[in-house]
Amino acid sequence: MARVPNPDLGDLRGLIACPRCDLLHHTQQLSDGERAKCARCGSLLIWPRTGAFLHVVAFSFTGMILMIGAIFFPFLKISAQGLSHESSIFGVAMAFSDGWIAPLALAVLAMIVALPVFRFAALIYTLWPLANGRPAYRHSTTVFRLVEELQPWAMAEIFIIGTAVALVKVAGLASVSLGPAFWAFCVLIIVIALKNSFMSNWTIWDAISQK
Amino acid sequence: MGRHIAEIEALTATDAGLIGCTRCGRVWPHAHVECERCGARLHRVDRHGLQAVWAWWLAGLIFYIPANVFPMLVTDTFGSLQKNTIVGGALELWKHHNYGVAAIVFVASIMIPIGKFIAVAYLAIIVGNEKRKGGHPHLLLLEVVEFIGRWSMIDVFVVAILSALVQLGYVASIHPGPAAASFALSVAFTMLSAQSFDPRLIWRGTKE
Amino acid sequence: MTETPDPGPAELKTSAAKRPIWSRLSIIWIVPLLALVVTLGVAWKSFADRGELIHIDFKDATGVEVGTPLKFRDVQVGKVESVGFTSDLTQVRLGVRVDNDVAPYVDNDAKFWLVRPEVSARGIENLGTVLSGTYLEGFWTNKPSGARTQFTGLERPPLSPDPSKGTIIELRAQDAGGIVDGAPILYHGITVGHLQNLRLNKDGSGVIVDAFIEAPHNKLLTTQTRFWNTSGFSVKFDTSGLSLDVRSLATLVQGGVEFDTFTSGGDVVKNQDTFRLYDSQDVAKNSVFESDQVDPPRYTLLFDDPVQGLEVGSKVQVRGVEAGEVTALAIKVSTDSTGQSYAQQQVTIALSPDRLGLARDSDEKQTTQFIESQVVNGLRARIASVGLLGGTKIIELTDVPDQPNEKMNLDAKPFPTIPTAPPTANDLSQSAKGVFNRIEGLPIEKLMNSAIRTLDSISAVAENENTRKVPEELSGLLNQLRSFATDLNDKGAADKTVAALDGVTDAASSVLEEIDGLHETLASADKAAQAIADMPLGDIGDKIDTILADINGLLNKPGTQDLPQSLNQTLEQTAAILEQLRKAGAADKLNQTLAATQDAAASVSKAADRLPELTQRLDTLVAQAQGLVSTYGQGSNFSNETLTTLRELRRSITDIGAVARMIERNPRAFILGR
Numbered sequence A: 001m002a003r004v005p006n007p008d009l010g011d012l013r014g015l016i017a018c019p020r021c022d023l024l025h026h027t028q029q030l031s032d033g034e035r036a037k038c039a040r041c042g043s044l045l046i047w048p049r050t051g052a053f054l055h056v057v058a059f060s061f062t063g064m065i066l067m068i069g070a071i072f073f074p075f076l077k078i079s080a081q082g083l084s085h086e087s088s089i090f091g092v093a094m095a096f097s098d099g100w101i102a103p104l105a106l107a108v109l110a111m112i113v114a115l116p117v118f119r120f121a122a123l124i125y126t127l128w129p130l131a132n133g134r135p136a137y138r139h140s141t142t143v144f145r146l147v148e149e150l151q152p153w154a155m156a157e158i159f160i161i162g163t164a165v166a167l168v169k170v171a172g173l174a175s176v177s178l179g180p181a182f183w184a185f186c187v188l189i190i191v192i193a194l195k196n197s198f199m200s201n202w203t204i205w206d207a208i209s210q211k
Numbered sequence B: 001m002g003r004h005i006a007e008i009e010a011l012t013a014t015d016a017g018l019i020g021c022t023r024c025g026r027v028w029p030h031a032h033v034e035c036e037r038c039g040a041r042l043h044r045v046d047r048h049g050l051q052a053v054w055a056w057w058l059a060g061l062i063f064y065i066p067a068n069v070f071p072m073l074v075t076d077t078f079g080s081l082q083k084n085t086i087v088g089g090a091l092e093l094w095k096h097h098n099y100g101v102a103a104i105v106f107v108a109s110i111m112i113p114i115g116k117f118i119a120v121a122y123l124a125i126i127v128g129n130e131k132r133k134g135g136h137p138h139l140l141l142l143e144v145v146e147f148i149g150r151w152s153m154i155d156v157f158v159v160a161i162l163s164a165l166v167q168l169g170y171v172a173s174i175h176p177g178p179a180a181a182s183f184a185l186s187v188a189f190t191m192l193s194a195q196s197f198d199p200r201l202i203w204r205g206t207k208e
Numbered sequence C: 001m002t003e004t005p006d007p008g009p010a011e012l013k014t015s016a017a018k019r020p021i022w023s024r025l026s027i028i029w030i031v032p033l034l035a036l037v038v039t040l041g042v043a044w045k046s047f048a049d050r051g052e053l054i055h056i057d058f059k060d061a062t063g064v065e066v067g068t069p070l071k072f073r074d075v076q077v078g079k080v081e082s083v084g085f086t087s088d089l090t091q092v093r094l095g096v097r098v099d100n101d102v103a104p105y106v107d108n109d110a111k112f113w114l115v116r117p118e119v120s121a122r123g124i125e126n127l128g129t130v131l132s133g134t135y136l137e138g139f140w141t142n143k144p145s146g147a148r149t150q151f152t153g154l155e156r157p158p159l160s161p162d163p164s165k166g167t168i169i170e171l172r173a174q175d176a177g178g179i180v181d182g183a184p185i186l187y188h189g190i191t192v193g194h195l196q197n198l199r200l201n202k203d204g205s206g207v208i209v210d211a212f213i214e215a216p217h218n219k220l221l222t223t224q225t226r227f228w229n230t231s232g233f234s235v236k237f238d239t240s241g242l243s244l245d246v247r248s249l250a251t252l253v254q255g256g257v258e259f260d261t262f263t264s265g266g267d268v269v270k271n272q273d274t275f276r277l278y279d280s281q282d283v284a285k286n287s288v289f290e291s292d293q294v295d296p297p298r299y300t301l302l303f304d305d306p307v308q309g310l311e312v313g314s315k316v317q318v319r320g321v322e323a324g325e326v327t328a329l330a331i332k333v334s335t336d337s338t339g340q341s342y343a344q345q346q347v348t349i350a351l352s353p354d355r356l357g358l359a360r361d362s363d364e365k366q367t368t369q370f371i372e373s374q375v376v377n378g379l380r381a382r383i384a385s386v387g388l389l390g391g392t393k394i395i396e397l398t399d400v401p402d403q404p405n406e407k408m409n410l411d412a413k414p415f416p417t418i419p420t421a422p423p424t425a426n427d428l429s430q431s432a433k434g435v436f437n438r439i440e441g442l443p444i445e446k447l448m449n450s451a452i453r454t455l456d457s458i459s460a461v462a463e464n465e466n467t468r469k470v471p472e473e474l475s476g477l478l479n480q481l482r483s484f485a486t487d488l489n490d491k492g493a494a495d496k497t498v499a500a501l502d503g504v505t506d507a508a509s510s511v512l513e514e515i516d517g518l519h520e521t522l523a524s525a526d527k528a529a530q531a532i533a534d535m536p537l538g539d540i541g542d543k544i545d546t547i548l549a550d551i552n553g554l555l556n557k558p559g560t561q562d563l564p565q566s567l568n569q570t571l572e573q574t575a576a577i578l579e580q581l582r583k584a585g586a587a588d589k590l591n592q593t594l595a596a597t598q599d600a601a602a603s604v605s606k607a608a609d610r611l612p613e614l615t616q617r618l619d620t621l622v623a624q625a626q627g628l629v630s631t632y633g634q635g636s637n638f639s640n641e642t643l644t645t646l647r648e649l650r651r652s653i654t655d656i657g658a659v660a661r662m663i664e665r666n667p668r669a670f671i672l673g674r
């Protein structure tokens, strides 16, 4: 019954192909909070929410502020036998800066700081006009596509779990005190999770393309 | 009829002579090369895409070898250097009767990466011989691989944090070993391998 | 409506009412706002808490980097924020962020230094910094006094930053004598503190060094405590033989100071009290200057005669009482009224006011007034000799009669002068010769000769033809006499004594020959040191030991304590002289001399033991002989001859007895001529 025998370009706008199983669906205007899933594989396709763009922008702002705090505040400090040492997030990335593995330091810095920051900035750039009911800025498509493509490589939340693991390993040997940057980072991953819950890719793409 | 509802009822974009964008879901006529909405390249659902999977998979596997041979952490306590490989670290814990932690390290740092390689290879082999069946478990497997792929980076971050933090001069200092870089590369290539895998193949099989 | 309508009033273009901005704002903005507030709050707090920035300049900041902690009482109170240079690039300037809670106390009295591992003769210090790396340490009091942000770091850690952990005093000495900064302070061989900040005093006439004695050892200090230099090692000959005294490896390398309190009754020592640093333990024990007399009144003496034998540290006696010491020797060139230059020996002495009978805390002015008044009464300074051979020179301040009127020159620089008198005639060789003259003056030789003559005549009498004719009794008597004579000969007392005395004379004259060259040797410390190096220590040591043991034995005999002070000194000095003589190669000869003297004394003494018995026997013999002779008839030639011989013999023996008794009574007088 979902057959489209002779589809034309005009009709194609109302169609969505599931990226995970290629099944064709008719798009629908969903009301707030409704979620549309693929009929075959169950992948979440559309999940519009009222004010989603605004929320994403707000969370992105929050994320950037937190990230700035996380970069500049002390991150962790250990002390043992009267000796102590503290490190910032930047210091953690720079742990790899010696010798031939130095590029790894850049990679780590990118994964935990640069990519999340870029994604926040890019989301604000893309969604700010849309949230205000204005047409998208130039290059919004490219910017948002980068946001999408870089998503797996932004690993702030993985980093904070890594911190937890490291703390468990060090805890027996030395006492560790957590700096403001650590807490900023913890909040940051919550913000990222919240932000993601508001991001319906299809909806955004739809909005961007309505020039 | 006794087959899966989805298989009977549904029309895929390919079946309809169209091509779907895997990035934004927009559907385009068959001849389109690039999605006009999001600018992503449009891929046909065929096994050619698996070459990239295999290429990244092999690269990941190659880097996984030095990641296990070389030390991941170099611990310097009172002037004595101790080099821990991934396996060595787990064995050390086991020897110290720290079975729980040893098991966790073993699973997280050894079993899971190896499992990823096996899973990706299995999927890449199996999808070619499959005709629209067993989709759900395979998609689940792929999603697990994609998910865990990123989390494997934890090991690298732990090394970074330990090396940055444990710098107590002569008493104890930790430095990253060469394996950290190999491991990071291995994880990255595995991620790329999983990303290159076109999940639509799971459902479609191949026409060739 | 078909015609063109009249242009009526135009419709207003209206637009929907703009919603006020607050209603357009979503509640979601609270989230970033909250994040911003919290982040700014944390930032502001850390900015507000970041503390005071101070700058500390160091000549050498090895091991310091950004993040190096600043510690106060071993607790981190800040850290280095920047490492740069002063504008002239001569010093490293550290920017240090000090925590707010201590910042108000980091003021004028604050001191900063670097703590880094140090490997020295004292051992390894600050071992912890090998692990933790160099850190900055600071010390300041708990009273804020004048805020300051620019400091100069100390080049080395202060002796003790915290005055409550010990006592800091100042030691003053003539010269550093091998002490270096950081040298240990020992008490009975245990390190209880350290020296630091070795420096010249203001006029450059001496050195000052700060000494820190750690608690609780600082309780050992009283104002009577005396400090002495134990730098390096000392080789000492004494009754127990040769001993090498090295207090510790550290003192060998860095020098060191030891202290002890020889007399009770001192007061509590306060920080910054000043103490004299004596050259050695002996000096410390015996010095006429108390610990606190670090700057006693000093005077200049100008001598026309050579002051050979006088040295820095030589004693100064005021009317026989030791009251000071020589502190400097120099030559002063002056010009007389005719423009002729002449040189004088300038001797600087220091006097202890309380030894002069003045109040202990008398100042220089009072002391000078006192001496001035005594000079008017005839007090003069002169060089005198003391000791066995008069080899030790001292300065004597005594009343010298028949001196031209002279006054002290109070304006002389650097110290007032005390007029001098020519030295006493008792010079070295004369005093030595005196000893031998006294020995030679003894009538022993004459006595011995007469004794021998007597014995010879006894033999002659016994051998005489006529004697054979005398009755049995007499012949028995003569036999007794003969056996006595043989006895006496066998003992060889006379021969031995004479031989011994000859030996003494020979040795003495050879010693005298050596004495001229001796002074040169003594004058040159280098040569003395060389002599020690070249010396076959074991060989000579033994000999010296024996002699010193004898002298000590003499000193320890009951009754020695009653001997005059000067004799005691003489004997003490003998030990010193012996050592000097040994260096000059005269040791053997002197050794022989004294050995011979002693042999002589021993033999004479031994002989003397039997003298009363002999006298008695002779008396009996004479009595018997007289009885016999009388029975044989008066006027017989033989009888008279025999009787004369016997009487002579008796007299000789009585004389020997007298000498022997004299020697027995005072053997020292025999040996030392006093």
Ligand SMILES: [Zn+2]
Pocket: A018, A019, A020, A021, A022, A023, A038, A039, A040, A041, A042, A043
């Ligand atoms: Zn699907």
Ligand SMILES: [Zn+2]
Pocket: B021, B022, B023, B024, B025, B026, B035, B036, B037, B038, B039, B040
């Ligand atoms: Zn697309």
